[in-house]
Amino acid sequence: MQKIITATQTRQADQFTIANEPISSVGLMERATKSFVVKFMEEVPAKNIMIAVYCGTGNNGGDGLAIARLLSARNYTNVKVVILQHSFKTSPEFDENFRSVQKLNLPVHIIQSDDELPAETSEIIIDAVLGSGLNKPLEGILKQWIDQLNALHKKVIAVDIPTGMFADEPNQADSTKFKADLVITFQRPKLNFLLPESALVMKSWEAVDIGLDEHFIQSCESELALIEEKDIRLIFKKRENFSHKGTFGHSLIIAGKDETMGAALLTAEACLNTGSGLTTAFIPPSGLIALNTRLPEVMAGFGEPGWQKYSALAIGPGLGTDDPAVAVLKNALKNFRGPCVFDADALNMLASDKSLFDLVPEQSILTPHVKEFDRLFGSHKNWNHRIKTMQQEARERELIIVLKNRYTIIALPTGMVYFNLTGTPAMASGGMGDVLTGIIVALLAQGYSAIQAAMAGVYLHGKAGNELEELGYSVIRASELAKQVSKTIFNFK
Numbered sequence: 001m002q003k004i005i006t007a008t009q010t011r012q013a014d015q016f017t018i019a020n021e022p023i024s025s026v027g028l029m030e031r032a033t034k035s036f037v038v039k040f041m042e043e044v045p046a047k048n049i050m051i052a053v054y055c056g057t058g059n060n061g062g063d064g065l066a067i068a069r070l071l072s073a074r075n076y077t078n079v080k081v082v083i084l085q086h087s088f089k090t091s092p093e094f095d096e097n098f099r100s101v102q103k104l105n106l107p108v109h110i111i112q113s114d115d116e117l118p119a120e121t122s123e124i125i126i127d128a129v130l131g132s133g134l135n136k137p138l139e140g141i142l143k144q145w146i147d148q149l150n151a152l153h154k155k156v157i158a159v160d161i162p163t164g165m166f167a168d169e170p171n172q173a174d175s176t177k178f179k180a181d182l183v184i185t186f187q188r189p190k191l192n193f194l195l196p197e198s199a200l201v202m203k204s205w206e207a208v209d210i211g212l213d214e215h216f217i218q219s220c221e222s223e224l225a226l227i228e229e230k231d232i233r234l235i236f237k238k239r240e241n242f243s244h245k246g247t248f249g250h251s252l253i254i255a256g257k258d259e260t261m262g263a264a265l266l267t268a269e270a271c272l273n274t275g276s277g278l279t280t281a282f283i284p285p286s287g288l289i290a291l292n293t294r295l296p297e298v299m300a301g302f303g304e305p306g307w308q309k310y311s312a313l314a315i316g317p318g319l320g321t322d323d324p325a326v327a328v329l330k331n332a333l334k335n336f337r338g339p340c341v342f343d344a345d346a347l348n349m350l351a352s353d354k355s356l357f358d359l360v361p362e363q364s365i366l367t368p369h370v371k372e373f374d375r376l377f378g379s380h381k382n383w384n385h386r387i388k389t390m391q392q393e394a395r396e397r398e399l400i401i402v403l404k405n406r407y408t409i410i411a412l413p414t415g416m417v418y419f420n421l422t423g424t425p426a427m428a429s430g431g432m433g434d435v436l437t438g439i440i441v442a443l444l445a446q447g448y449s450a451i452q453a454a455m456a457g458v459y460l461h462g463k464a465g466n467e468l469e470e471l472g473y474s475v476i477r478a479s480e481l482a483k484q485v486s487k488t489i490f491n492f493k
């Protein structure tokens with residue numbers, strides 16, 4: 001688990017590192033920019049390409065100057081520096097790097113507030129204008145310059161954070177930000193990189209280690225963290241020699257109606273492949289042939305389930321929200337006493353009847369996508385706001401809320417909020433959420449706690465997608481992912 005820290009905490013980590021290591025502030029800048037350059041060289045190996053490094057006059061600008069010098073030392077032959085001198089205040093680290101750059105044979109253009117931007121012929125722009133020191137949205141000449149640069153549609157690689165983007169506070173959708181193809185960021189992704197609104201500003205990001213004090217970072221007060229593979233490895237237990245189907249629990253899936261039987265099949269298939277000992281799917285009779293043909297290992301159930309037989313319940317995929325579906329949900333809420341995952345239409349029914357929502361047992365897992373989330377908890381003005389809501393609801397109701405997206409967010413009853421980084425846009429296809437539900441219920445049935453099942457389930461789901469993508473899938477069918485998950489678990493151990 002890696003804590004996500006704010007821009008202010010990053011500055012404190014910076015200060016702590018300088019105070020506790022034999023390194024100066026400019027030395028830390030050198031270390032950071034060296035890490036930047038290593039990643040940059042992987043992205044842009046051609047050394048004769050024309051590169052313009054746009055620098056401000058604070059430490060982000062200081063980074064830019066150091067990067068220009070380091071690239072030149074690594075034989076990039078067409079590097080120039082453009083300093084946007086929107087303010088006359090310079091940081092000492094900027095000044096020191098400016099002196100170093102002046103000793104080299106690098107073209108340096110200094111643009112004053114009343115100057116026009118010169119024509120730009122470089123293919124690559126490095127954005128080192130403003131970093132995490134941003135204190136208000138861009139305005140005036142700086143905004144004009146960045147608007148002009150955006151209009152050039154060059155390939156832009158940003159240092160630490162795109163100019164004009166706040167790291168942790170909500171960003172105004174219409175404020176000017178320097179659009180980046182890639183952000184090479186220091187130590188940790190910023191919170192806002194993980195939220196969908198960032199797509200308006202940046203296409204991708206990579207975090208590089210700059211050697212800030214990790215003990216200090218992990219001791220920072222933050223309720224936000226990234227899930228790491230090693231956290232999930234700790235959760236998984238090996239299947240023991242004398243284990244049998246009874247060892248791995250019995251999953252109950254209540255899903256599907258005539259038109260959406262596929263949802264039940266996908267949930268059940270993922271559940272099987274995640275290692276549930278037994279799986280029973282309560283489906284409408286019209287789905288029986290499909291179930292028996294496609295998934296002979298799964299048992300079908302009709303009528304009233306013998307609730308005590310089951311170790312875990314998943315309810316909702318493709319279930320519909322008509323009166324019989326509501327009756328089924330009420331019945332499950334009344335009778336089932338084990339761990340539960342509520343997904344899809346079960347969430348929609350909980351949203352339309354808050355008295356039902358109040359019956360959801362503590363430690364249950366809810367897996368909404370954003371629309372289902374807003375139906376449950378009301379509309380939200382931005383994703384920062386949604387995080388606050390899920391944190392509060394998870395705490396008050398003692399639930400595990402899994403808000404699905406590119407970086408799925410998991411809020412725990414403890415108030416902690418985790419971001420999962422596995423997964424790929426190749427997974428953006430129908431039925432993918434049903435598969436996640438199947439994975440999670442299988443983990444619950446095997447005796448993993450609700451927190452473990454949600455975290456490991458979300459991680460595995462995304463990891464299976466990454467593995468398939470590496471095998472050459474540009475788009476992944478949900479059924480393909482449901483098959484892959486067994487291999488993902490194998491690869492994982």
Ligand SMILES: NC(=O)C1=CN([C@@H]2O[C@H](COP(=O)(O)OP(=O)(O)OC[C@H]3O[C@@H](n4cnc5c(N)ncnc54)[C@H](O)[C@@H]3O)[C@@H](O)[C@H]2O)[C@@H](O)CC1
Binds near residue numbers: 133
């Ligand atoms: N751990 C760290 O914190 C490290 C930070 N470094 C770099 O330092 C950067 C932060 O540097 P600074 O704190 O000097 O800040 P910036 O370089 O982001 O900004 C410089 C100054 O611009 C002014 N400013 C802010 N918003 C403005 C706006 N909208 N319009 C006009 N002026 C504005 C502020 O007075 C600010 O101090 C990071 O993004 C990173 O690139 C690295 O050099 C090394 C390690």
Ligand SMILES: Nc1ncnc2c1ncn2[C@@H]1O[C@H](COP(=O)(O)OP(=O)(O)O)[C@@H](O)[C@H]1O
Binds near residue numbers: 430432435
């Ligand atoms: N761009 C993406 N990157 C990573 N994962 C994605 C992306 N788009 C969708 N997914 C994943 O696919 C699943 C979609 O769930 P959901 O919207 O409920 O689908 P469905 O209702 O079709 O089953 C979620 O787990 C989500 O995280």
Ligand SMILES: [K+]
Binds near residue numbers: 127130
């Ligand atoms: K920047």
